[in-house]
Amino acid sequence: xxxxxxxxxxxxxxxxxxxxxxxxxxxxxxxxxxxxxxxxxxxxxxxxxxxxxxxxxxxxxxxxxxxxxxxxxxxxxxxxxxxxxxxxxxxxxxxxxxxxxxxxxxxxxxxxxxxxxxxxxxxxxxxxxxxxxxxxxxxxxxxxxxxxxxxxxxxxxxxxxxxxxxxxxxxxxxxxxxxxxxxxxxxxxxxxxxxxxxxxxxxxxxxxxxxxxxxxxxxxxxxxxxxxxxxxxxxxxxxxxxxxxxxxxxxxxx
Amino acid sequence: xxxxxxxxxxxxxxxxxxxxxxxxxxxxxxxxxxxxxxxxxxxxxxxxxxxxxxxxxxxxxxxxxxxxxxxxxxxxxxxxxxxxxxxxxxxxxxxxxxxxxxxxxxxxxxxxxxxxxxxxxxxxxxxxxxxxxxxxxxxxxxxxxxxxxxxxxxxxxxxxxxxxxxxxxxxxxxxxxxxxxxxxxxxxxxxxxxxxxxxxxxxxxxxxxxxxxxxxxxxxxxxxxxxxxxxxxxxxxxxxxxxxxxxxxxxxxxxxxxxxxxxxxxxxxxxxxxxxxxxxxxxxxxxxxxxxxxxxxxxxxxxxxxxxxxxxxxxxxxxxxxxxxxxxxxxxxxxxxxxxxxxxxxxxxxxxxxxxxxxxxxxxxxxxxxxxxxxxxxxxxxxxxxxxxxxxxxxxxxxxxxxxxxxxxxxxxxxxxxxxxxxxxxxxxxxxxxxxxxxxxxxxxxxxxxxxxxxxxxxxxxxxxxxxxxxxxxxxxxxxxxxxxxxxxxxxxxxxxxxxxxxxxxxxxxxxxxxxxxxxxxxxxxxxxxxxxxxxxxxxxxxxxxxxxxxxxxxxxxxxxxxxxxxxxxxxxxxxxxxxxxxxxxxxxxxxxxxxxxxxxxxxxxxxxxxxxxxxxxxxxxxxxxxxxxxxxxxxx
Numbered sequence: 095x096x097x098x099x100x101x102x103x104x105x106x107x108x109x110x111x112x113x114x115x116x117x118x119x120x121x122x123x124x125x126x127x128x129x130x131x132x133x134x135x136x137x138x139x140x141x142x143x144x145x146x147x148x149x150x151x152x153x154x155x156x157x158x159x160x161x162x163x164x165x166x167x168x169x170x171x172x173x174x175x176x177x178x179x180x181x182x183x184x185x186x187x188x189x190x191x192x193x194x195x196x197x198x199x200x201x202x203x204x205x206x207x208x209x210x211x212x213x214x215x216x217x218x219x220x221x222x223x224x225x226x227x228x229x230x231x232x233x234x235x236x237x238x239x240x241x242x243x244x245x246x247x248x249x250x251x252x253x254x255x256x257x258x259x260x261x262x263x264x265x266x267x268x269x270x271x272x273x274x275x276x277x278x279x280x281x282x283x284x285x286x287x288x289x290x291x292x293x294x295x296x297x298x299x300x301x302x303x304x305x306x307x308x309x310x311x312x313x314x315x316x317x318x319x320x321x322x323x324x325x326x327x328x329x330x331x332x333x334x335x336x337x338x339x340x341x342x343x344x345x346x347x348x
Numbered sequence: 349x350x351x352x353x354x355x356x357x358x359x360x361x362x363x364x365x366x367x368x369x370x371x372x373x374x375x376x377x378x379x380x381x382x383x384x385x386x387x388x389x390x391x392x393x394x395x396x397x398x399x400x401x402x403x404x405x406x407x408x409x410x411x412x413x414x415x416x417x418x419x420x421x422x423x424x425x426x427x428x429x430x431x432x433x434x435x436x437x438x439x440x441x442x443x444x445x446x447x448x449x450x451x452x453x454x455x456x457x458x459x460x461x462x463x464x465x466x467x468x469x470x471x472x473x474x475x476x477x478x479x480x481x482x483x484x485x486x487x488x489x490x491x492x493x494x495x496x497x498x499x500x501x502x503x504x505x506x507x508x509x510x511x512x513x514x515x516x517x518x519x520x521x522x523x524x525x526x527x528x529x530x531x532x533x534x535x536x537x538x539x540x541x542x543x544x545x546x547x548x549x550x551x552x553x554x555x556x557x558x559x560x561x562x563x564x565x566x567x568x569x570x571x572x573x574x575x576x577x578x579x580x581x582x583x584x585x586x587x588x589x590x591x592x593x594x595x596x597x598x599x600x601x602x603x604x605x606x607x608x609x610x611x612x613x614x615x616x617x618x619x620x621x622x623x624x625x626x627x628x629x630x631x632x633x634x635x636x637x638x639x640x641x642x643x644x645x646x647x648x649x650x651x652x653x654x655x656x657x658x659x660x661x662x663x664x665x666x667x668x669x670x671x672x673x674x675x676x677x678x679x680x681x682x683x684x685x686x687x688x689x690x691x692x693x694x695x696x697x698x699x700x701x702x703x704x705x706x707x708x709x710x711x712x713x714x715x716x717x718x719x720x721x722x723x724x725x726x727x728x729x730x731x732x733x734x735x736x737x738x739x740x741x742x743x744x745x746x747x748x749x750x751x752x753x754x755x756x757x758x759x760x761x762x763x764x765x766x767x768x769x770x771x772x773x774x775x776x777x778x779x780x781x782x783x784x785x786x787x788x789x790x791x792x793x794x795x796x797x798x799x800x801x802x803x804x805x806x807x808x809x810x811x812x813x814x815x816x817x818x819x820x821x822x823x824x825x826x827x828x829x830x831x832x833x834x835x836x837x838x839x840x841x842x843x844x845x846x847x848x849x850x851x852x853x854x855x856x857x858x859x860x861x862x863x864x865x866x867x868x869x870x871x872x873x874x875x876x877x878x879x880x881x882x883x884x885x886x887x888x889x890x891x892x893x894x895x896x897x898x899x900x901x902x903x904x905x906x907x908x909x910x911x912x913x914x915x916x917x918x919x920x921x922x923x924x925x926x927x928x929x930x931x932x933x934x935x936x937x938x939x940x941x942x943x944x945x946x947x948x949x950x951x952x953x954x955x956x957x958x959x960x961x962x963x964x965x966x967x968x969x970x971x972x973x974x975x976x977x978x979x980x981x982x983x984x985x
Contacts, residue, residue: 109896110896110897126622126624128621128622129622129624130626130732132626133624133625133626136624136626136847137624140845140847140848142891143845143889143891143900144843144845144889146891147891148891148892149891149892149899149900151897151899153414154588155413155418155420155587155588155589156418156420156422156423156587156588157587157588157626157627157629158423158627158629158630158728159728159731160422160423160509160512161413161417161418161420161422161423161587162417162418163413163414163418176731178727179731183728183731183732185731185732185734187734208558208897209896209897212897214414215414215415216414216415216535218415219415219416219417219523219526219533219535222519222520222523223523223524223526223527224527226520226523227478227479227520227521227523227524228477228478228479228520229524230474230477230478230521231399231402232395232398232399232402232474232521232797232798232801233470233474233797233798235470235473235474235476235477236473236477237473238432238469238472238473238475238476238482238490238504239432239434239489239490241476242484242487242488242489243484243488244484244486244488245483245484245485245486245488248481248482248483248484251479251481252481252483252506252507252513255480255481255506255513255516256509256512256724258512259415259417282479282481283479286479286481288476288477288478288479289479
């Protein structure tokens with residue numbers, strides 16, 4: 095049943111990294127429960143613009159839960175209250191008339207603020223650059239069917255590969271660790287035969303890069319798994335830990 | 349005189365191999381002297397940047413988002429075609445070529461399309477080698493499924509997230525080159541213009557979206573991989589940032605824009621649910637492998653679907669097209685959906701929807717099997733619509749999805765401006781007037797991994813590296829023009845927001861230049877667009893300043909370009925007095941309401957030249973020669 099509701103927003107506003115930020119209050123009325131959360135913010139921004147005030151800056155792109163660009167903390171939960179749902183997929187039917195929504199950016203030492211709700215997640219790119227790939231140039235690769243991969247392994251690798259790189263795991267973790275993100279890529283490539291030649295080097299380099307970027311350590315809080323919009327499992331962290339130990343003992347490289 | 353696409357001579361199957369030998373090479377030790385700019389990091393841009401860097405070129409790669417992994421290729425769902433014939437069902441390079449040419453309604457270049465089919469298998473090999481987790485059969489070999497417009501099972505997929513996995517494969521290859529120092533990555537940059545001197549592309553001017561600074565970047569070649577212009581309709585399946593700016597600005601600097609009226613409307617998308625709607629969500633074509641499309645036979649039937657018996661349902665695609673059934677090409681499926689809704693048989697609150705029903709498939713295969721194939725798509729549907737597609741049919745309606753038109757390029761993927769290459773959806777070349785499903789991913793990666801690395805060498809071997817640097821006066825002039833435009837946008841100080849103008853433009857385009865067009869409507873649209881554009885420059889309000897992160901300013905620039913581009917698109921539609929693929933003019937249809945081509949007068953690519961603001965664009969025709977394929981009325985019966 096579509097309804098129109100009235101809600102109060104407390105939104106983090108911050109002009110830039112060198113400025114102080116604060117929560118500002120806005121009223122949003124006549125919000126259709128069929129609207130998505132970001133469409134609600136669009137409506138708020140239209141009113142701010144027409145009032146001659148600066149609209150709220152927030153990152154977004156695909157608005158269908160796959161690109162990983164959107165993401166804010168809503169009432170203390172990265173991407174809001176629904177499980178397995180990105181902020182752009184969250185719809186207003188999950189809120190009630192009179193609700194107050196506190197909307198803040200993902201907070202982590204490694205994610206510097208850009209403006210308002212937008213943050214700099216380039217450290218996640220740096221981690222991938224440290225080894226989240228298979229070193230193969232374009233061309234000259236063997237036929238795609240030459241190495242059979244058991245269907246269950248392919249499914250497990252796909253589960254890990256579904257990570258969208260949004261950083262909600264970092265925002266949810268009390269230590270602001272990026273372990274779930276790192277483990278998703280390490281796990282995907284550790285499971286596949288194509289990833290085995292560099293598996294040891296990869297896990298050591300990516301974890302080292304995660305540390306260098308200022309992310310915290312993993313102490314098995316499991317908040318990341320609870321908040322991940324793609325429901326990436328912490329069994330991938332367990333696999334990363336096994337790979338890490340194997341690499342430390344068995345590798346001649348590091 | 350016909351525009352020369354530089355298609356090599358000789359038998360079709362040998363053209364590309366012979367051409368690769370004829371193209372001059374750049375000595376390995378000399379490659380590092382060449383700077384190449386790649387704009388865009390989707391399948392085309394990411395694969396191109398990575399491959400060129402691997403070869404030894406010095407590459408600069410730009411993207412609008414915060415990281416290269418956000419490009420909208422990531423949202424592609426259903427799969428990627430390749431003529432591997434793993435299924436032993438009759439596929440071959442020739443068949444993939446033929447299906448694509450026919451699917452494009454005989455308005456694409458034979459040479460380009462054959463090459464696409466030829467390299468399609470290499471793409472799958474490359475992706476598997478990168479660790480892309482394609483779906484597998486129990487024995488460990490790759491799985492396939494069927495897609496529209498084909499009677500073989502040639503589509504490789506990774507659940508309903510194939511685009512994501514292919515893009516992340518290209519992104520990982522790109523990341524490796526960034527780490528190696530071979531690619532300098534510039535995220536959060538928007539290309540505002542290309543710098544051209546003497547008919548040659550010399551570099552680009554970009555805006556740093558965080559600081560607002562206008563940056564000048566020079567190069568020996570510029571490669572545009574900036575995607576499609578579907579957002580001219582405001583509502584489309586594109587991402588919010590997708591825009592026509594880079595391509596359109598190159599067009600204003602001299603690059604011809606080809607067939608802009610060939611737009612693809614995808615038949616299965618989640619219907620519009622309100623005026624605040626910001627985009628439309630795609631439900632992959634792969635669903636039509638198992639879903640059955642139907643409407644109630646009687647118009648205005650508001651019974652819940654489970655209460656409508658089989659005898660009162662019209663499975664109209666299966667009835668009208670027995671051979672292809674639900675897997676007819678997109679333009680055919682979309683027009684049929686519109687026809688059913690126009691006749692009053694639409695369902696849902698708006699009555700602008702048809703059913704896509706999985707009940708039979710679930711009964712036949714079990715819910716678990718269906719969930720494994722389409723799980724994430726069903727979840728996506730439920731989140732948005734709050735209905736469970738395992739229990740009741742999905743409601744779907746056509747939506748703007750892809751654009752076959754784009755900057756004109758020759759067989760080497762170079763535009764008519766020297767040194768300006770265009771890849772992926774941003775170019776016009778391979779899909780004719782209608783793209784088949786699972787072929788966009790194929791084209792983007794073919795262009796970036798297996799075509800450009802050869803053809804760009806052919807060009808660069810003829811030029812001296814580093815001839816023009818960013819100090820050149822042309823860069824200052826182009827940057828100054830970009831700054832002036834930004835200041836103008838910020839100073840209008842009107843009363844309507846950018847999105848409000850964008851929404852109105854979208855409605856004009858959807859109503860008059862959408863699934864079914866007519867001369868009167870197109871002429872009216874030109875006037876409406878001109879009026880809206882005039883009002884924009886007098887009444888838009890863009891808050892904030894140019895010197896920081898200003899998303900309203902970003903959107904204003906993109907919409908200003910859409911307001912000009914839309915007119916070119918409508919004029920192209922008006923001039924093409926025939927129907928073909930995604931361009932359907934009501935005056936030209938067969939008795940069975942299918943598109944009726946006029947091969948005698950319109951078998952050409954319409955490449956438009958910008959001749960100045962307020963001047964009519966000049967038409968250059970590239971005549972299409974079909975030596976290997978017999979032109980026929982497209983039938984999927």
